[in-house]
Amino acid sequence: MGDRAAVERILDRVAAEGRSSLTAPEGRAVCEAYGIPTPAERLATTAEEAVAHAEAIGLPVVLKIVSPDILHKTEAGGVLVGLTDVDAISRGFTQIVDNVRAYDAGARILGVQVQQMFTTGQEVIIGAVTDPTFGKIVAFGLGGVLVEVLKDVTFRLAPTSTADALSMVDGIQAAEILRGVRGSDPVDRDALAAVITGLGELVTDFPQLSEVDLNPVLATPAGATAVDVRILVDPEAAKTPHRFTQDEILAAMNRIMKPSAVAVIGASAEAGKIGNSIMKNLVDGGYAGEIHPINPKAAEILDRKAYPSIADVPGDVDVAVFAIPAKFVPAALEEAGKKGVAGAVLIPSGFGETGNIELQDEVVAIARRHGVRILGPNIYGYYYTPENLSATFCTPYDVKGGVALTSQSGGIGMAILGFSRSAKMGVSSIVGVGNKADLDEDDLLTFFEHDANTELIAMHLEDLKDGRSFAETAKRVSKRKPVVVLKAGRTAQGAKAAGSHTGALAGNDKVYDDILRQSGVIRAPGLNDLLGYARGIPLLPTPNGENVVIITGAGGSGVLLSDACVDNGLSLMEIPPDLDTAFRKFIPPFGAAGNPVDITGGEPPSTYRNTIALGLEDDRIHALILGYWHTIVTSPMVFAELVSEVVEEYRAKGVYKPVVASLSGDVEVEEAAGYLYDHGIVAYPYTTEKPVAVLGAKYRWARAAGLL
């Protein structure tokens, strides 16, 4: 734990003097207070003292003038580096003082700083910045060109655990350098981790520290020392966004997702109007709660009694869906608020996304006053299939299942809907979050975490309002259910102007990437991957270990499937001799055991069956990748049926292993892949990449959730 009082004293002085940065000695003192070693240094007022200090500190040393009147020490001749003997130090002391006197006769000279000088060690950079999305984050990279040119740097939320800090040290591309190359000794990784955790603690305890640069930190086999320290202070950096408690979120979200009564403000009887589509979808979707059309000019809409205002509706209303132009929203929201709705679903656009931020702020203020949560504005609405709830102007969705999906964009929402319907993906919920004026991914994650109908959450997002809250929520939720994220705008962000080295490194996609990973989130590289992972991951049982085995009828598929395993971080099991012998019993003599197990092309169904059964039977194998080759001897549907059967047979015996399949063949393999998918085997035609990518995503989740 850091010495808070020492840092407070320094920061009080900085604040009192109205400064936005710390002096070098202040910076070093702050570091030392949090256990971050800095070079030893002592103040000498005589040449003899300088020599004595140098001998205590150890040679070589640096001498620096200490004077409140000298801003540019080097220019004044007030710095000498690399002094390696007693004589040089003694002479140096005198020389520096003379230089400074000559430079500015009136300067007050408080003495000469004698500082430890490092001649060896690997330069690294460790820093902390205040990220607009994630708040305090720490950065780690190798110093010099590696970090500047190759951007080989990694980030974590501050504070970090020791394990996280070590994962940073090990996580850069050039980590091998720190483990010792060309016969050099490895640096002290624990010492580096201690600097990272100390820094994370420091900026957490003192959030007004907007940027801290330790650059370089010299890492040696014996320790790590922050040679240069630069600290910026900004009271703005200490601000944190408003957060609702878990209970508040769940109370509101449960009423919104499982409402007893829904009002449609701007409901219409006229086909083609959004207010009509929403009414139709609620009714046709089979929602069993009360549906109240709100329209001052109608008596009835779709056989439901209409009310001029939500205030006139008898009984409680949980959700108000707004299908009126933006400018009418504030007044209607006031009424909905008074009625006590939990959620206002704002379909209309014309708010922040068109520049009308005032209107959006006004609407949020009204909602807050009444304790109403807002979904949107600028959305297609939302679905919650367990309640047959389609509160949207899109078409209803009725394939129930465990996948919850959210999207920030309406266009992506439509792609989700179309893909889901086309793939018959079982969905619990689809939610548009649009401008995220209020409700956002955190709230949804929290609801889905507790929702027994949801097994996996897949989210498309372009930004996070409160990335720290998202990361913390996702870290908790992803321990129980896979969270898949497509982060759009990966590559569009230029580096922002920043006041420090670390600042210049932040603000790019790597921050999102590292922190989402730290949170156990599975990041999808593209839209189709997001949808494919969402569909496939819940079907696959969680593997019990890392041993993956490929069984293939086509040697060519085996090679490509192996490539895909490496691409997706999967471990091809080294087959032990007894297992090899067991596989060989089933395959032709010119087939190849090992891994891939190549059963060769012309084999009958029994060869596939026997080898797959062995793969399921043997406890040392944890996951199977099948490569099917279409032949007359084993047709696609025969393959699909036999695989489904044998997998089912072993599930009945309590053996659950993930099985994925790549099908090479004529067009019949499409039907076969569909059949396999229906039986819990993630199968694709004409691709070796996709089934392995889904298995890889499952593994990434299982590892992050600590299930392996």
Add this chain to the structure above:
Amino acid sequence: MGDRAAVERILDRVAAEGRSSLTAPEGRAVCEAYGIPTPAERLATTAEEAVAHAEAIGLPVVLKIVSPDILHKTEAGGVLVGLTDVDAISRGFTQIVDNVRAYDAGARILGVQVQQMFTTGQEVIIGAVTDPTFGKIVAFGLGGVLVEVLKDVTFRLAPTSTADALSMVDGIQAAEILRGVRGSDPVDRDALAAVITGLGELVTDFPQLSEVDLNPVLATPAGATAVDVRILVDPEAAKTPHRFTQDEILAAMNRIMKPSAVAVIGASAEAGKIGNSIMKNLVDGGYAGEIHPINPKAAEILDRKAYPSIADVPGDVDVAVFAIPAKFVPAALEEAGKKGVAGAVLIPSGFGETGNIELQDEVVAIARRHGVRILGPNIYGYYYTPENLSATFCTPYDVKGGVALTSQSGGIGMAILGFSRSAKMGVSSIVGVGNKADLDEDDLLTFFEHDANTELIAMHLEDLKDGRSFAETAKRVSKRKPVVVLKAGRTAQGAKAAGSHTGALAGNDKVYDDILRQSGVIRAPGLNDLLGYARGIPLLPTPNGENVVIITGAGGSGVLLSDACVDNGLSLMEIPPDLDTAFRKFIPPFGAAGNPVDITGGEPPSTYRNTIALGLEDDRIHALILGYWHTIVTSPMVFAELVSEVVEEYRAKGVYKPVVASLSGDVEVEEAAGYLYDHGIVAYPYTTEKPVAVLGAKYRWARAAGLL
């Protein structure tokens, strides 16, 4: 041009002495003969001479004993480095000689080498190795940890042009370091390129140089000097594979692909037999040439007269398809050879792939003797649709078009067939190459280059028999037609044991990657990409420039499409103000011009139409990416029809620009994407990545072919 004679003299001596490596002075002399600078050095026989030499060379210098009897100079005290003044050099001479005398009193001392010593400069490594696939290749990387830890190295075929050499210097990840970072001056890139070209020339002129390591080469703003030179000699390294001439290849391939008569050896009337399937496919496929079943026990097969032997067939036969067990192939091939067939298509397995290399070699020898080219063995056969030729046991394929596909594996061949049929991809040819005992990708490339029916060649391969020949052929062909390659086994290859630093760096996938790119080949990352590129690239006109514009109804798709542009190396055009104004005329005030042009979601067909027409009309725009958002106002098929119309309209006016589309919406977008594809617009539902990847592949080809 290098001084061949000087190198020959040295290599003659090395050969005469039976050595497999050159001494350091020999290595330096060889380098100098090819214009590769090495440190200045002179032999001194007295201390005075040493001083004079050092003053001529420039300080600091290194002194090294020269003695045929001292193997380990440093151990003998025969080396002194970093001598910076005249006294030290004079004393050093004496000291070295004394040390060596003390170490070995009998050693003959020829003098002391005075060598220039470098204290500054960026270390790079330049080397040449003999790759088993590509022959002589040159490597370039940064010295030290960058190349060792980060494997930041690039390869080219030797010899290299100056442009290629410069592309190596600029092509490593850390290239920025050479262009000057942290205020340092850029190094002399031309000097580095000259070392690379000189080295490439050297190993080309003297192929017995199996490995050359220039490590380090010191690069400074003033030049580049090879400080350490290591050269290995191996007569084996000079061997080159047999190659047919272009005319020989074309003569054989034309008869094979466009035969007048085909014999099926092992033809059968029995359904389920391979010899029956082949007969059926030839007949049912509509092949108009003569089909001769060869079967000693049948009089007629499928209404065609059967012959006991190919020798009995009247008239010439161009192709013999073998559907008999491997062991019967040699005898039958003898007969086919005597008959004068151009190609023997060996369907059966049981050759090299099952370890029966002798049988395979025997078959090749028979073929060579008769001037027969072999396709296979161990293949499904081949298709050439312009001749309605389906010489395969798979089903016939009849969608004619410009895509030629080859695969090394039968499984992948079946995936090609199924995908093509499912996507209605127009195909000119599908060829299985299997074991590649003889005919390989080079021969096929050469045929397809000249084949008017082929517009694009897509190849799945696991290895190349003669990578240099492939690279040279591909470089020529890809100037005219796109060549797409899926190289399987990317990640499986471990680094091989090697005698040099460069050797250790080679042998990995980077060699394939760099050389395929150098050859203008578009590399597909996976099987599905290979097929997608093959289908889409020929539909897209070649762009006239780099300016890509995204027009989207969904802002969310716009962001993802922009990400995909960056991922695929596409340049989003900066929209000039007049064009921005022109776009704004068509879109709502809250829409966003710029790029992506966001027309917003609720727009009618006319908005899509007008903005797309503007994109086609304006000469400064070279390619369009469309993002469609399914709404009631503009339904998927309305969008598909309007886009097809407007693109057609401009094509009629002579405006050909590539247009790709990503469709977000309910399941109707699948039909719309199909309609667009049929009209020459590469469109996909539920993905923003795929259409952009195809456009990116088209651009990669166009750039490599010099069309931009």
